[in-house]
Amino acid sequence: MTENLFNNDTLMEESIEEEVEDVNEWFHFQIQGKIYMTFILIIASLGVVGNVMSFILMSDAKLRSLAYSVYLRWMAVSDSLLLMMVTTEDTLDTYNYLQRFLVSHVTLCKMWTFFLAMTYTLSPWLVVALTLDRFVCVVFPLSRHRLCTTSKAFKLCLTLTLISAALNVVSLIYLDIEDGECIPSDNLHLSRYLVFQQLFLNSILPCVAVLILNIVTVSRIRRSAYFRQQFKRSGSSEATKERQDKITLPLLLVSIFAFVTLIPRAVTEFTEYVLGVLQEHDGMTMELANKLWPVFNVIYLVNFAQNFYILMASSSEYRLIFRQKLTCHHKDNRNTSSAQTQSSRMSSELSKISVFKMADSRPVTSGDTTLYSSSSMSSSPVTELGI
Template sequence: MFVRRQTELPNMTMMDSANWTSDMTNATAGHPCQGTKLEVFSLQFVCDVIIATPLVILGIFANAVAFIVLCRQKNRMTTTVLLQALAVCDTLVLVSILLLRCLVNIHLLAGTDTLTTYINVYYAGVFVYLFPVMYFLRLADTWLTTLLTIDRYIAVCHPLHVHRLCTLPRAYKNMAIVTALALVFSAPRFFERRLADTCFRFGPTSLLRNHTYTIAYQVVLFSIVMYIVPMSLLVGMNGRLLWELRRANNFRATLPMTSQTGRQMMSTKKSITLIVVAVVVVCIACNLTAVVSHLFWSLATCFPSFMYLEVPRRRLAHVSNVMVTLNSAVNFFIYCLFSRNFRTEFVRVFCCRRLRRSYGASTVSGRSAEATQLSSMCSACGKRSSAASANSVICRTCSLRTSGLASFQQSAKNKNGARYERARC
């Protein structure tokens, strides 16, 4: 009843939750507890338990902290709101990974038959309903990252349209649209499998047995919506953002910067752009293995001559699971690395009073050093003069000093005053 053809295997590129074996006649085909027993230190155990489990726990905690810190930001920007949504989606992805991958394979540490039986029941009940949710969350996460990149691309490359396109109501509306479309696209996944008569068995429905559905939806449409379109947008806009950052740095180097407030505003905008660029780079890098794994599965599904790719695909899928977990767990550290405001708010919210005091003092001293550096810049040419004093606003190249300029202005004032008195007389 539950016999499956090899060409009808579902795409497990993102999670590869079914570890498919050559014997596909069992209703629990691919369950980690069935078929050949996995070695404790096999690739699957190392990836799903030893590496992924600590990453999941760390990532859930880090995303929760990042969400709290982002909510405490004083400036409510569209980028901040999108980062909050991304933190929530990443947390849900990590929770689903914990339930689908880590807890299912952790029984290998004990290896008792009783625990294995409980895992069988748990896996069958959870997999049928949670695996489609995983596809939905992964798709929503990818398009939220794309939406974040589009928002920053408009702010950097088209600043005249920011007030019209990058507003909070529009950001909430775009997030709702992306989430709804991701749910609609993932809806067929909920009808691919069903529970069998026994309590710990599941099998494919007639929809999943349909070869046309497999080719059209799982191969073609999924490749376009999940990988080709968003990755192309991310690569193109991220490259443009990097080019704009480099051009802005070169342009600012040629201009005088005497205003500390203006310098801080530019630094804040630069840090926000760097955060978005780093998040996108990590997303692209972590999804490369998933793209290759999905390509291998698509070739093996569409062309029987490529069936030899199924074995390396399974191995690559385990590595892909770790990379997906890493992608959802590292954003907090990116924020800490590139944003001083995020670090300051994090210390203010979560650290003790003594550490807050010491960190605040170091921040103030750093800003004072920046102010001193700004005060030694020439207001005429914008270049820093090593020979000029801290109170000098004109460099030697311009042949004027603050004292000389002040005396010149005073003498001119006296002369004008004398002329005024003579004219009055």
């Protein structure tokens, strides 16, 4: 009986090795090492610059009073923090400095993991909030002015941030430095919670919510456009509705591309988790997932870097506002420099005038006699020294 079990295990291991070799034979494309780091650095650099530009764009007076600008500005801050931390972590990991950096102090270990995990949770749900805002504006237009306000958007973003922090507070409690690594304590319930959070709260649930809301919103926009074509009338209401659709479509693209970039890594992690739970030793699937994970992780990070570029590519109005903002900023700089030049010129002229006045009122000594300037000669007598 024991020999049969041993032979079965040996055959299973050999089949797994054969499957892995089959994967290596046909799957030649792989991102790793310096190639992977190059992609990460490019995405992070472009993403942080784009997020800064997005924050500036949404701070414009024309957009600052709109609810969705609050979501995009909050996303710009959260996404930039995530990109910078992921880039730092991957860079240190590539050069084998990551564990040395994280284990330098237990407080650094906990705070770093906490903020990174919090942004991983927060950013997808901010996309859900933006999608929900567009859903309300399109599906319930009469409630738009009551529900889609900047104050409610700010409160929702703040609530999502606090919930994300609360969900990841376990990083501050259960993380510790063990055997030279920054890892959570060995607890079965904690491990299950972290898996649930990573798979469902950070990936699957946001993707499902974004997908459902976008399907309903896009179908309503298409139906609205169809009715406008069938019963088109010249009026301000129709023009206003078309302008709202033009504003909504770029924001929907932000949401749709977020779903596209989030879903590959979510599916991969879910597949690995299911195989692990079912204890299915599918060597080919696991090896393929390991090879594809860096590619999907790169695609996943694109989600945190793409918003500004989507807005610029899809909307002429946003391009015009951003161009005007840059032009005004350039003019303000030129006006400031010209004002500084004029003030320096005036100050130099005033100094010259004061020097000339001092020269006119200065006494001139000749021999034993002190003479005053011609301006004071009529009122002051000539005084001779020694008399």
